[in-house]
Amino acid sequence: MTRLASPRRRFSGKGAAVLxxxxxxxxxPFGLDAFxxxxxxxxxxxxxxxxxxxxxxxxxxxxxxxxxxxxxxxxYTAAVLGGNLHLTAAIWLPAAGVVAALCGALVGPTALRxxxxxxxxxxxxxxxxxxxxxxxxxxxxxxxxxxxxxxVTFGPFDFAPGQQLTLGGxxxxxxxxxxxxxxxxxxxxxxxxxxxARGRPGRAMQAVREREVAAAIMGVSLARTKMSAxxxxxxxxxxxxxLFASYLxxxxxxxxxxLLSVKYVAAIIVGGIGTVxxxxxxAIVIFALPAVLQSLIPESSSSGLPIDDIASIAYGGLIIVxxxxxxxxxxxxxxxxxxxxxxxxxxxxxxxxAQTIDRSEATWAR
Amino acid sequence: xxxxxxxVRDLTxxxxxxxxxxxxxxxxxxxxxxxxxxxxxxxxTSLFNVLSRAYVPTAGSVRFExxxxxxxxxxxxxxxxxxxxxxxxxxxxxxxxLENVLIGRHHLxxxxxxxxxxxxxxxxREERRHRAAAMEALEFAGxxxxxHAPIGTLPFGIQKRVEIARALAxxxxxxxxxxxxxxMSVAExxxxxxxxxxxxxxxxxxxxxxxxDMGMVMRIAxxxxxxxxxxxxxxxxxxxxxxxxxxxxxxxGEEIDPGPAERSPEAGRVAEVRR
Amino acid sequence: xxxxxxxxxxxxxxxxIYALVALGFTVVYRAxxxxxxxxxxxxxxxxxxxxxxxTGLNLPFVLAVIAAIALLAAGGAxxxxxxxxxxxxxxxxxxxxxxxxxxxxxDAAIPAIFGGNARILGDPWGASAVSVGGVTLNWVRIWxxxxxxxxxxxxFVFDRYxxxxxxMRATAxxxxxxxxxxxxxxxxxxLTWAIAGGVAAVGGLFLAGFPSSVNPALxxxxxxxxxxxxxxxxxxxxxxxxGGITIGxxxxxxxxxxxxxxxxxxxxxxxxxxMILVLLCRPYGLFGAAPVERV
Numbered sequence: 001m002t003r004l005a006s007p008r009r010r011f012s013g014k015g016a017a018v019l020x021x022x023x024x025x026x027x028x029p030f031g032l033d034a035f036x037x038x039x040x041x042x043x044x045x046x047x048x049x050x051x052x053x054x055x056x057x058x059x060x061x062x063x064x065x066x067x068x069x070x071x072x073x074x075x076y077t078a079a080v081l082g083g084n085l086h087l088t089a090a091i092w093l094p095a096a097g098v099v100a101a102l103c104g105a106l107v108g109p110t111a112l113r114x115x116x117x118x119x120x121x122x123x124x125x126x127x128x129x130x131x132x133x134x135x136x137x138x139x140x141x142x143x144x145x146x147x148x149x150x151x152v153t154f155g156p157f158d159f160a161p162g163q164q165l166t167l168g169g170x171x172x173x174x175x176x177x178x179x180x181x182x183x184x185x186x187x188x189x190x191x192x193x194x195x196x197a198r199g200r201p202g203r204a205m206q207a208v209r210e211r212e213v214a215a216a217i218m219g220v221s222l223a224r225t226k227m228s229a230x231x232x233x234x235x236x237x238x239x240x241x242x243l244f245a246s247y248l249x250x251x252x253x254x255x256x257x258x259l260l261s262v263k264y265v266a267a268i269i270v271g272g273i274g275t276v277x278x279x280x281x282x283a284i285v286i287f288a289l290p291a292v293l294q295s296l297i298p299e300s301s302s303s304g305l306p307i308d309d310i311a312s313i314a315y316g317g318l319i320i321v322x323x324x325x326x327x328x329x330x331x332x333x334x335x336x337x338x339x340x341x342x343x344x345x346x347x348x349x350x351x352x353x354a355q356t357i358d359r360s361e362a363t364w365a366r
Numbered sequence: 367x368x369x370x371x372x373x374v375r376d377l378t379x380x381x382x383x384x385x386x387x388x389x390x391x392x393x394x395x396x397x398x399x400x401x402x403x404x405x406x407x408x409x410x411t412s413l414f415n416v417l418s419r420a421y422v423p424t425a426g427s428v429r430f431e432x433x434x435x436x437x438x439x440x441x442x443x444x445x446x447x448x449x450x451x452x453x454x455x456x457x458x459x460x461x462x463x464l465e466n467v468l469i470g471r472h473h474l475x476x477x478x479x480x481x482x483x484x485x486x487x488x489x490x491r492e493e494r495r496h497r498a499a500a501m502e503a504l505e506f507a508g509x510x511x512x513x514h515a516p517i518g519t520l521p522f523g524i525q526k527r528v529e530i531a532r533a534l535a536x537x538x539x540x541x542x543x544x545x546x547x548x549x550m551s552v553a554e555x556x557x558x559x560x561x562x563x564x565x566x567x568x569x570x571x572x573x574x575x576x577x578x579d580m581g582m583v584m585r586i587a588x589x590x591x592x593x594x595x596x597x598x599x600x601x602x603x604x605x606x607x608x609x610x611x612x613x614x615x616x617x618x619g620e621e622i623d624p625g626p627a628e629r630s631p632e633a634g635r636v637a638e639v640r641r
Numbered sequence: 642x643x644x645x646x647x648x649x650x651x652x653x654x655x656x657x658i659y660a661l662v663a664l665g666f667t668v669v670y671r672a673x674x675x676x677x678x679x680x681x682x683x684x685x686x687x688x689x690x691x692x693x694x695x696t697g698l699n700l701p702f703v704l705a706v707i708a709a710i711a712l713l714a715a716g717g718a719x720x721x722x723x724x725x726x727x728x729x730x731x732x733x734x735x736x737x738x739x740x741x742x743x744x745x746x747x748d749a750a751i752p753a754i755f756g757g758n759a760r761i762l763g764d765p766w767g768a769s770a771v772s773v774g775g776v777t778l779n780w781v782r783i784w785x786x787x788x789x790x791x792x793x794x795x796x797f798v799f800d801r802y803x804x805x806x807x808x809m810r811a812t813a814x815x816x817x818x819x820x821x822x823x824x825x826x827x828x829x830x831x832l833t834w835a836i837a838g839g840v841a842a843v844g845g846l847f848l849a850g851f852p853s854s855v856n857p858a859l860x861x862x863x864x865x866x867x868x869x870x871x872x873x874x875x876x877x878x879x880x881x882x883x884g885g886i887t888i889g890x891x892x893x894x895x896x897x898x899x900x901x902x903x904x905x906x907x908x909x910x911x912x913x914x915x916m917i918l919v920l921l922c923r924p925y926g927l928f929g930a931a932p933v934e935r936v
Contacts, residue, residue, distance in 0.1 A: 113924045117676045117737075117875065121867050122920060125913030136904035192483040199482035199493060200468075200475045207458045207469050214456030217418050218536070219444025219473030228479045258864075262745060269738060274460065309753035316745030323739045324727055 025183055029176045037175045039291040044182035045243045047283035050267045051189050051276065052236030057265070058274035059202060060229035061209025062111050066123030067237060067264045069130040072256035073100045074238030075149065075245035076140050082150035082246070089152040093242055100238025101231045108230035112223055127258050134253035146252030149245040152181060159246075178247050185243070186280070189236055194276045196232070205229055206274070259312065263287070266315045270322055272331025281331065289314055369432060371396045371540060371572045372417075377426030379412055379596075386412040387596035390426070394540075394574055399566045401575040401583045404593035405616060410576040411453060413593075414544050417574075418450045419443060430540065444473040447539035451529040453548055453576075457517050463528050464513040467500040470535035503535035504528075507561060523554040530561060534569070541565070543575045547582055555579065559586060584608065592616070646776050648897045649890065654782035654847075656889020657789035661844035662866035663873060663881030664796065665837035671813040671876045672833045674733050675725070678740040681863030682747035683838060687713050687845025688762070689751060692855040695763030702765050710842040717838025718831040725834075726827065744860075752857040759854040768851050781850035788843060793882060796836075800878070805832060813876075865892065865909075868916035871926055880928030888912045 029037055049071060056062050074096035081092035107126065111119055134141040141147060152159040159181070165172040172180070196202045204225045207215035216222055245251050263286055271282020290311040326332050370393035379386040387409035394400045402410050415421040417428065419440045428435040430446065438446055449470070457466050475496055477489040504510040507527045512520060517528065526546060533541050546562060547555045559582045566573055566586070577583050583590060584604040592600040592607055594616040600607050607613055666680045690712055694705035720743065728736055766780040800806040811819040812829045820826050848862060849855045866885065873884025896908035919927065 110920075114920060118871060118920060118924065118926075120676075121871050122917055124864070124867065125910075125917055128910050128913050132904055132907070132910040135906075195485040195489075196479055196483045199485075199489060200472060200477050201479045201482050203461065203465055203469055204472055206461055206465075207472075210458040210460060211456055213420055213440075214452065214458075215469070216440040217420070217443060217450060217456070218469050218532070219441055220469065221441045232479060232483075259745075259748075262741065265738075265741070266745075306753050309749040312749030313746050313753065316742045316747075316749065319742030319745065320724065320739050323731075323735050323742065324724060 022187075029172070029179050030170070034175060035291070037179060039288055041175060041179040041182055041247060042244070043284050043287045044179065044186050045240055045247060046264075046267070046287040047280045048182070048186050048189055048243070049237050049240030050264055050271070050279040050283040051186075051193055052233040052240065053264050054268045054274065054276070054279040055193060055196070055205070055236070056229050056233035058268055058278070059197060059209065060205040060226060062226060062229060063116060063120040064123045064233075065120055065258065065261045065265065066107070066126035066130075068256040068258065068260040069123075069126045070100045070103060070234045070237040071241030071244065071260065072130055072134060072253075073103050073234075074241030075251065075256075076134070077238065078242035078246055079147060079149050080140060082153070083148065086150075089150075089154055089246075092150075093152070093239060096242035097235040097239040100241070101235040104230040104234025104237075105227060107234075108227045109223075111226050111230065123261075124258060127256070127261055131253055131256060134256065141253050144253060146250060148250050149248065151249065152178070152243075152246055161249075178243075182243060185239065189239075190276050190280070193232075193236075197276065201225070201228060209274075263315060266319050270318050272334075275331045278331040285318070286315060368396055370394060371398075371431060372574070373427075373429040375427045375429075377413075377416065377428065378424045379409070379416055379421060380424045385596050387593065390593075390598055392591055392598065392601060394572060397570070397572055399562075399573045399575065399586060399588050401577060401587035401590045402593060403577055403580065403583055403590060406578075407595075408593040409596040410593055411544060414450065414542055414576055417542060418448065444536055444538075447537075448542065449533040449536040449538035449540070450542035451526075451533050451544055451546060453545040455522075455525055455529060457525055457528060457532075459518050460516070462514050462516055463504065463509070463520070464497070464500055466517055466528055467503055467532045467535045468496060470503070470532040471496040471500055474537065500531075500535050503531040506534060506564075507531040508557075523550055523557075526550070526554075526558065527561065530558075530565070534565065538571065540572045540574065543573060545576055545578065547577065547579050555582060558582075562586060644897065645894075648893050650776065650778060651782060652890035652893030653886060654785045654889070655893055656869075656886030657785050658844050658848050658885075659866040659869040659889050660882040660885030661789055661792065661840050661847075662863060663870045663885045664793070664878060665840040665844070666866075666870050667873075667876060667878050667881045668796075668809075668840075669833045669837050671878075672809050673736075673812075673816075673830055676733075676737045676740065676875075677837060678737065679744035679747060680837060680841060681866060682744040682860055683713065683717065683841035684845035684848055684863040685751055685857070685860040686716070686747060687842035688849035688855045688859055689755065689760070689845075690842065691764075691846045692760045692762050692849070696761050702763060705763065706842070706846060709846065710839045713842040714835040714839035717834035717836075717841075721831050721834035722827075726830070748857070748860045751860075755857075757857055759856040762846065762849045762855050764846070764850060766851065779851055781847065785847040785850070788847070792840065792843060796878070805829070809833060865912045868912040871916050872919055874926035874928035877928045880926065884927065888915065891915050 028040065032040060049067065052070075053064065053067055056064055077096040077099040078092045081087045081095055082089065107123075110122055114122060135144055137143075151161075157163075159174060159177045161174045163174050163177065165177060197205075204215070204220045205228075207218065207220055208222060208225050212222060215225075267282035267286040268279055269282065270285050271280065272278025290307055293311055293314070294307055326336075372394040374393070375391050377390040378388045390413065402413065404410055412421065416423045417435070419435075419438060423436065430448065433446075435446075435448075443449075458469065461469075475492055477492050481489045501510060501513065504513055507530055509524055509527050509531065512524060512528075517525065520528070530543070530546065533543075543562065547558050550558065562573065562575070562582075563586045565571060575583070575587065587604055589602065590600075590604050590607045591598060592610070592613050594612075599612045599616060600610040602610070662680055662684060665683070666677055669675055669677045669680075687709055690709035691705050694700045694708050695702050698705075700708065724739060724743075725736060728739070764781065766784065768779065770777045770779040771783070772778070800810065808819070808824045808829050809832065811822075811824050812826050816826060819829075844863070845859070848859055853859070853862075865888065869884040869888040870881060871884070872887060873880030873882070892908050892911050895911040899907040899911070
């Protein structure tokens with residue numbers, strides 16, 4: 001009878017931490033002011049998108065700077081179905097994901113023919129071509145002037161500004177409603193991705209990222225793996241884009257630009273590539289940054305400063321610093337801290353055999 | 367007389383004007399432990415790369431259990447029953463040992479993205495079953511205690527055994543072992559040799575082995591094929607091959623007639639060894 | 642029928658700028674396999690440097706250009722020596738991400754420091770032009786083509802006949818072997834980045850020439866050089882030139898002749914569309930070759 005050293009046992013300490021974070025996330029809105037709550041909501045919505053990018057780039061290693069395109073697809077699907085056709089969010093939210101996933105399925109095959117830089121630049125092209133399309137379809141996007149996006153509605157109940165929900169003694173306002181919706185979706189997405197990652201498809205994706213040829217020889221279908229990655233990633237991104245536009249309530253086509261893609265790439269790098277929590281942590285750092293900067297700079301002088309530019313400088317700087325010092329992002333830093341901790345404590349872990357390789361051994365090789 | 371498991375006919379591989387190997391024809395019988403040896407550059411790993419569909423041969427045919435191997439896509443090899451290890455390790459650096467071996471189980475599992483993501487009962491049960499099988503493979507290779515270590519932290523010798531465990535976990539009919547003892551100490555060589563011998567005896571496997579280490583090959587191989595400069599120079603049992611003139615010449619070279627050197631004033635000039 | 646020839650000439654000149662960008666990029670890539678995403682941003686810096694030196698410090702234009710080239714070359718080398726050299730042994734992907742980080746910093750720092758408004762380049766040509774057979778040739782464009790030709794010729798001579806050119810080719814072929822025979826690999830890398838910087842300064846100043854001006858949007862314009870790089874195949878300097886000129890001509894011709902249903906300003910995305918179409922047939926560009934994967 002094989003004794004399986006179950007990895008589940010290791011998670012109990014982590015399980016408590018996750019529970020603590022969950023509780024914190026649930027009660028947080030009641031301790032924040034409106035501006036902070038808005039920021040937190042945008043962070044949660046962005047985290048869904050970052051999770052999607054992590055599936056594609058983090059786990060499967062497909063470099064993509066085309067994230068802005070898929071966000072836009074989700075957003076405009078929501079606009080058409082929710083705004084033009086007045087359908088409920090129960091329809092347009094998943095539909096945004098589905099339409100984006102279909103686009104992902106169309107782009108996927110290019111990843112089979114193209115590698116590395118070529119794929120990256122095609123995805124950059126996708127963003128520009130996407131923007132060109134958005135500028136030229138005023139019926140969908142409102143043209144260069146932009147359009148308004150529908151609030152989330154579930155039947156007669158809508159999340160429009162001014163709306164309130166009273167539960168027991170607690171009052172949840174418009175911002176709070178979006179916050180909890182995003183939180184629920186994010187939690188579900190994190191669970192899904194975590195399951196995928198620790199199961200057969202996740203292993204296949206990581207194998208493809210590490211060594212494609214060896215993975216194929218092991219029986220992994222490169223085509224199916226990459227396509228799955230694109231579809232899952234684009235679905236999550238579409239949902240994120242739809243929620244983002246809905247919460248923002250108004251957007252112009254030039255918002256779906258390359259810098260937006262880069263912000264998401266920065267998020268998964270800073271947070272930790274190829275981990276579920278990395279996407280969330282990275283989203284927190286990157287998407288809360290402008291708000292944090294604004295609150296750090298005293299009121300009087302903030303009006304003239306180009307906050308966005310300073311934030312961008314900070315993103316770029318963070319990417320450089322992280323990659324020079326810690327390619328594994330915040331999660332990697334956490335890992336280093338954790339291993340330091342365990343070394344200080346009881347000597348656990350695997351005992352390493354001394355390196356006894358003697359390469360000077362003569363063989364019959366010439 | 368049962369049909370051979372592997373039939374190679376007139377296999378040729380050229381890269382532009384460079385010939386890796388030419389007109390190779392040989393059979394590997396079911397259940398055999400068959401070794402391919404030869405000096406460096408003889409074309410052994412290229413042969414493996416053709417058999418595992420990483421390279422496309424210029425000419426020739428390969429039949430595996432009667433079917434045309436060269437028509438298979440790379441990712442269909444596992445399902446057909448062919449597994450291989452890599453000389454310079456084809457392990458996936460960011461995964462743990464167990465996860466690496468579980469990749470070997472990939473083609474035997476069915477859970478897709480949706481079933482895994484929702485963690486349905488089917489996916490859960492399948493995962494458990496195959497983890498058990500993967501652990502068995504690790505235990506066979508004697509490295510079960512490293513199951514949860516990140517593969518990058520393990521010594522080279524252990525990693526080599528993980529490669530073999532992973533190939534075993536694929537439940538193949540034919541296992542291609544690419545220089546399993548290259549770069550190892552004497553003690554490690556002994557362990558791997560014993561492992562390969564056990565693989566052959568205890569599991570229903572046909573083994574095709576590429577090696578430099580004559581000692582290992584002569585001890586465990588049933589038949590040996592010797593390559594030199596991309597051509598077959600001998601096939602037979604280890605004893606036969608060891609005695610073969612051409613094999614000796616290929617490995618040791620010949621001595622030059624030392625006459626002129628003795629007459630030369632520079633006595634003590636070493637006689638060259640050349641082909 | 643002077644309109645198409647006019648456009649052809651303008652496209653050719655734009656293509657020369659792209660060829661310069663592609664050259665700077667290819668030089669770095671061939672030597673170190675690093676994909677310098679910041680190449681376009683470096684053009685932006687080049688344009689601003691010339692503008693600041695010529696109009697802010699009131700240096701004579703030629704001096705401003707030379708100083709800008711020297712400064713940007715030094716900057717490129719400095720970046721390689723301080724940041725990239727620390728990352729020896731890291732996978733290439735990591736270094737590429739650092740260049741992306743650099744491009745973000747530059748693209749944001751420029752408007753943060755100089756504001757979003759356009760600056761004057763300070764060049765002596767302005768809108769002046771010469772008329773040849775009914776075709777108007779702007780002096781800026783003429784100088785673009787001449788300087789590009791000169792730079793390419795200089796680079797060719799350097800690459801073929803100088804010691805460091807040989808050293809660069811050796812490092813590109815096999816870094817370890819080059820180290821083993823005593824090639825000063827560190828200096829070679831710094832040199833490739835210096836070339837990338839210097840070439841970017843020239844490209845930037847011409848990109849900002851008439852009818853454009855020195856403004857932050859130049860960074861986006863320089864991004865269109867990437868399809869040129871892809872088209873030419875990453876590691877081939879002649880390919881870079883051909884790719885650059887092709888894309889330049891495609892872009893300008895489409896601004897004149899693209900049908901209405903393709904949308905307004907199709908010429909902005911035409912380079913990318915062409916690139917994608919080419920890649921569908923030839924995944925490694927027109928001149929590139931599939932890398933042999935050793936197992």
